[in-house]
Amino acid sequence: MAETFLFGIAERVVEKIVALTVDEVFLAFTVQTDLKKLKDTMISIKAVLLDAERQQHQNEKLRLCMWKLRDIFYDAEDVIDDFKCETLRKQDSINHCNTNSSKVRFLASCCNCLPLSLSLKMAHKIKAINRRLGELATEWNSFDLRQCSDNRHVFRRETISFVDSSDVIGRDEDKENIINMLMKPSEQRSVPVIPIVGLGGLGKTTLAQLVYNDDRVTSLFPLKIWICVSEEFDLSRLLKLIIHSINKEEKCDDLTLEALQSCLRSHLNDKKFLLVLDDVWNENQAKWVELRNLLRSTDGFSPSKIIVTTRSLKVASLMSSIPSYILKGLPLEDCLILFTKWAFNDGDETYYPNLIRIGEEIVKKCKGVPLAVRTLGSLLFQKTDESDWIYIRESEIWRLEQHENDILPVLKLSYNHLPSHLQRCLAFLSLYKKDQIYYSDQVIRLWMANGFLEHPRQNQEWEDVGKRYLNELLSRCLIQKEEDFCLNFTFKMHDLVHDLALDVSQKECKTVNSETEMVDENVRHLLLCDEKLVEVPRVLEEMKSVRTVIIQDVSRRSKIVDKSLINLCVSNFKYLRALELRNSPLTALPNSICTLKHLRDLELVQCKGIQELPNSFDKLRSLQSLNLRGTRLKQLPESVQRLIELRHLEITIKAEHLKEIRAGCWTSLQYLKLHRCFELECLPEGMQYLKSLRTLVLKGCSRLVSLRRSLKFLTKLEHLEIVCCDKINLEMEPKEEEDRDLQLSLKTFELYELYALRDLPQLLLQGSSSTLQQLRISWCPELSVLPAWLLNLTSLHKLEIEYCFNLSAPVEGIDRLTNLRELAIHECPQLSKRYRQNGGEDCHKIAQIQNVVIKD
Secondary structure, three states, X not given: OOOOOHXXXXXXHHHHHHHOOOOOOEOOHHHHHHHHHHHHHHHHHHHOHHHHHHHHHHOHHHHHHHHHHHHHHHHHHHHHHHHHHHHHHHHHHHHHOOXXXXXXXXXXXXXXXXXXXXXXXXXXXXXXXXXHHHHHHHHHHOOOOOOOOOOOOOOOOOOOOOOOHHHOOOOHHHHHHHHHHHHXXXXXXXXXXXXXXXXXXXXXXXXXXXXXXXXXXXHHOOEEEEEEEEOXXXXXXXXXXXXXXXXXXOXXXXXXXXXXXXXXXXXXXXXXXXXXXXXXXXXXXXXXXXXXXXHOOOOOOOOOEEEEEEOOHXXXXXXOOOOOEEOOOOOHHHHHHHHHHHHOOOOHHHHOHHXXXXXXXXXXXXXXXXXXXXXXXXXXXXXXXXXXXXXXXXXXXXXXXXXXXOHHHHHHHHHHOOOHHHHHHHHHHHHOOOOOOEXXXXXXXXXXXXXXXXXXXXXOOHHHHHHHHHHHHHHOOOOEEEEEOOOOEEEEOOHHHHHHHHHHOXXXXXXXXXXXXXXXXXXXXXXXXXXXXXXXXXXXXXXXXXXXXXXXXXXXXXXXXXXXXXXXXXXXXXXXXXXXXXXXXXXXXXXXXXXOOOOOEEEOOOOOOOOOOOOOHHHOOOOOEEEEEEEEEOOOOHHHHHOOOOOEEEEEEOOOOOOOOOOOOOOOOOEEEEEOOOOOOOOOOOHHHXXXXXXXXXXXXXXXXXOOHHHHHOOOOOEEEEEOOOOOOOOOOOOOOOOOOOOOOOOEEEEEOOOOOOOOOHXXXXXXXXXXXXXXXXXXXXXXXXXXXXXXXXXXXXXXXXXXXXXXXXXXXXHHOOOOOEEEEEOXXXXXXXXXXXXXXXXXXXXXXXXXXXXX
């Protein structure tokens, strides 16, 4: 069922109104008054939104009212962002005026005032929003909503310990693995905990039931206890459930917590038990510690064991010190057997070979999740008409009728348990196709562009908030990491989670192709995805509220499609925040694109026909991310430097030199990548002005000879990566006086395919001696020795040296790098020989390093 995401939207709009102070823009008194009224109204509504979100599924009138509110809130955000755009324009005017101080002072005073016409226009829009909220007030107040502390749904599921093993398919190996873990002797005083972790519907409870009922486990543990915890991890409740499970005659409902503790102790005293805590969601460590301490053995190692089933790696890690048992999906063959059991009476499948063939395609949709297989099998039980089977095969799972214990309602529990800001971010991922690889940095930039992220905490950036969100989704098994890079990672989303995201985002996100006949006019995020697409679908012409447009996989795509799309964005999507035109056949961007003053993310990757940007490009003042990787720009125009909000910049240019970076420009820039700038001979002057830069990547700049010493002024630079720069040498020695006590912040430094490299940059690395954690040197054949000052890198955790064939001398005193935990040496024959475990003359010097991998 589509979600409104109302709480997250309201939170963001209130934040923006509060931030809009007289220090930024001098507002007319009437505007200030109306803004205050809007803020007060929204704070009042926001206070009860969590209760509304809980009740909306049982109250259709409330739900419809919330949809009306959503559109008003979005419109309010657009108006507030108009103020922000005007502020940026004025700030740019002041920064650009550098003639004399009196003129600057004059401009500064003038620029604090909005033009009268614009002020009146804004006032009118805010009044209109207040009026719309007033018209809804009576209806909204009639629902008698109350304040709530959090938005997560408290739910109680019940599971039982019994399972008929003949109904379970494909879990024999998993069962044996868990039983073997139970049989291992304990080595800790606390009761050892074995966590079984996986996506909802994978069969964690079923696996625990199989283990619980195995005869070997029964003989090993005289006392067995099964508790379904669900979301409410209340100590008193759990103690009562455990006591009742041990002794059903025990009357403990009215006992105090102290009495419950004594009662439990008496029942468990000197008994070897197996406790299964099924379906645990609690992430409060203090609550778990309370229960754990009651179960702790009083003398020596505990022979008892606990099995925990959970959807969260975070829950597993706080409850157990041993690695989680990650439950995987079933193989296709096992899924087919399970599907047949649920779709047919015993033996009937032999009469319907045509249905079995369709069934194989249906099962593939389930991607190994047993509950999904069971759900679809049950929908087809005793149905022998081929059209019914074809309908299920062709339908998205989220569109099919589901009952309480079917796959989507079970997965929806994971969604309901997310905080509201994560719900919105997860739903946005439905904009990608199934089975697509997601790039963490790209997803974070799109979240940022659309205002999905909470305000950063102290000493954090917006990008850090986005990484925290992705780590939360990873820990809850809602996404799965594919490949880890130094700075970012790729991930995938299980098809069933994608179905869930599609279900909840129906009125937010929409994938459009040439056959799409209808789109809700208030959809905010669009993916145009169709190999047959030869023109922009007409259904988009009536839309006005779009904030994201992504176009991909359009093999017959022409300039006409992309020009029409940009024209549509300019004419209709006035509040567009993100536009991705990867691999576009365009040879130039129209000047009209610069009217999209709210645009924050623009991707033109591999748009090989583009050689220059519009002259008025600096009008895109809200731009936070600009990706020009793989274009054929002749030069980056000065106007780009005036984008004061820019945080992420990737460029490919054909020039020998980049224009000098001026003071006051790119002050927010966090990430800079120069990609395949084949003609570039040196980094631009003025690098020292990039005070916020945290990541610098130089890739494929084959004529680049050296780095600028001005990098030493970038005290926030954390990641430096230099790849495929054939001529570069990094000799950079500190100068006695000016470089004394240099305090830099590099955390990772990667060198790859640098065929002229003979030296490492001592200035940068020694200046980061207390912060550098990872150093990777790969394919640097001219590097023959590692410098002695490498021992000053006292924070180094990981050192990788690969394909450095001439590197022979070891690092003398490597054992003094006490924080070094990982050492990898690949294809460095002479170095490998000296450090090899069996017979290497220097192997004893790396004995203290926990993880050493040496390959010839």
